[in-house]
Amino acid sequence: MSTETLNKELLRGGQFLVKETKCEDVFTLEDLSEEQKMMRESTKEFVDRELWAHWERFEQKDYAYTEECMKKAGELGLLSVAVPESCGGMGMGFVSTMLVCDYISGATGSFSTAFGAHTGIGTMPITLYGTEEQKQKYVPKLASGEWFxxxxxxxxxxxxxxxxxxxxxxxxxxxxxxxxxxxxxxxxxxxxxxxxxxxxxxxxxxxxxxxxxxxxxxxxxxxxxxxxxxxxxxxxxxxxxxxxxxxxxxxxxxxxxxxFKIAMNALNIGRIKLAAACLDAQRRVTGEAVKYANERIQFKTPIANFGAIKVKIARMATNAYAGESACYRAAKDIEDRIAIREAEGNSHQEAELKGVEEYAIECSILKVAVSEDVQDTTDEGIQIFGGMGFSADTPMESAWRDARISRIYEGTNEINRMLAVGMLVKKAMRGHVDLLGPATAVGEELMGIPSFETPDFSELFSEEKELLARLKKVFLMVAGSAVQKYGTELDKHQQLLMAASDILIEIYMAESTLLRTEKNAKRFGEDSQAAQIAMAKLYLYEAVDTTIQKGKEAIVSFAEGDEQRIMLMGLKRFTKYTNQPNVVALRTQIADKIAADGGYTFD
CATH class of the missing domain: 2.40.110.10 (Butyryl-CoA Dehydrogenase, subunit A, domain 2)
Structure with missing residues (x-):
């Protein structure tokens, strides 16, 4: 694909809200190159051998072992993936750096933190802002693990x-x-x-x-x-x-x-990589929980057969799948934007800074969504283990504690919620994202007579995509009215911003999940993606519930009288299913697939 074509098709940050994305244009884990697959496998081997097999040592405050493992990671080149070749690194693309960050972080939060702090905020500010002399003096030592x-x-x-x-x-x-x-x-x-x-x-x-x-x-x-x-x-x-x-x-x-600019840009990159660092923890915790559920016999049957356990397994797997879908979609968008800027004559430093900055909204969305999902997953993992999950003799207890910091790192989730909406409004004011036109159209639609025609939902996800488009209208209705009412004072209404942000987050995560699944169903066949289709539908169903709750919360916070009544009617109209999915059947289908596979296998 030429740079010109790429530039035309690649959406700017935040534009997912007002422009349609084709499933063919998103990147998924199934699109990894052979080189990236080999890198993933070597990373997983390192984690299994050096980290997962010794998780107890990390719980015993063995700081020396953390340092030892970091040195081994350096010897394998895992610290240098994002470092330019001119500074002694591999100089690989943004997707590859996300991939290593993802799979190296699943075994223990202790090592994940050490790795992230070193390769991200410990090294990256020099590669992105340093002079040539500074980079040559310090970065090769950091890339090799000689220095941390x-x-x-x-x-x-x-x-x-x-x-x-x-x-x-x-x-x-x-x-x-x-x-x-x-x-x-x-x-x-x-x-x-x-x-x-x-x-x-x-x-x-x-x-x-x-x-x-x-x-x-x-x-x-x-x-x-x-x-x-x-x-x-x-x-x-x-x-x-x-x-x-x-x-x-x-x-x-x-x-x-x-x-301050250095710090903020470092946080943008850190946010999306923190999201990636939460993914393999979800996979591993889900795998351990399913293994236990298959082996734990109560009332003469494995507890994996109980509906109450299936709800948990389905939730854990669906959230992991959604997180993967959104993280790698955004990572490839960033990588493509960097390539475009380099082709236009920007230095690698400037291209990477501007490329990530372009998708700062998505970075904040991912940081919030995936950090909260990993906390939920570890909590459900403990619950499936029951009393054993509360014991420090199993890795569930430590996984739950390690996950908690991810909601604080790289700016608290409360800060990131407000940033996501705030940055979107600023982009709209600069003309980078057209929110005014679509928001005005939604306002006119609210005053018009709704259509009572039954749409054609014969194709895969046709109803889900139509419903997703209406969820976007909910956000535009709420955010547009709020901006009109409060203007530059909007940032003072934090509870309103956080409610709107939750709707925005669910839209991006649900859309990413649908697009990934649609793309794979087209190329691999729907039968091979049956469980993934179920997860995409289940995630959207729960996203609709969140939108209804947060939409009401936002609307009643600033609208009164007829305005409030009309907006609440609009919320009901925009979140209505034509064919309500059987969520019990969806959860059962997902959980049965995971139990049969013995763990999470969708990556």
């Missing part, structure tokens, strides 16, 4: 408000270095890293500045004790104290005052 990186942004008084940090950087009189003083907290990899990405404020600058700081205890750097945490027990997490730490001026990262 950490990211020092959070402070006691600066969490979600990242730009409010009080760490200071004072330039020396001779102009050769900066002295950094301040306190950072919750720093992953602090106990064994050789390099920090540190954010500090110069004088009274409005925005913070980034610095590359080598970890030298003789240069005013000291560490607090290892934090006592709910989960990720073998992830080294410490406070870091800087006391007039001297940093050469050439180690400033990017320009003065550009630190």
């Amino acid at each position: 990186g950490a990211y020092c942004l959070t402070e006691p008084g600066a969490g979600s408000d990242a730009n409010s940090g009080k760490t200071k950087a004072v330039r020396s009189k001779d102009g050769k270095y900066y002295s950094i003083s301040g306190q950072k907290m919750w720093i992953s990899n602090a106990g064994f890293c050789k390099l920090f990405i540190v954010f500090a404020r110069i004088e009274d600058d409005k925005n913070i500045t980034g610095f590359i700081v080598e970890n030298d205890p003789d240069n005013g750097i000291s560490l607090g004790d290892e934090e006592k945490k709910l989960g990720i027990h073998s992830s080294s997490t410490r406070q870091v104290f800087f006391n007039e730490t001297k940093v050469p001026v050439e180690n400033m990262l990017s320009e003065r005052g550009n630190g």
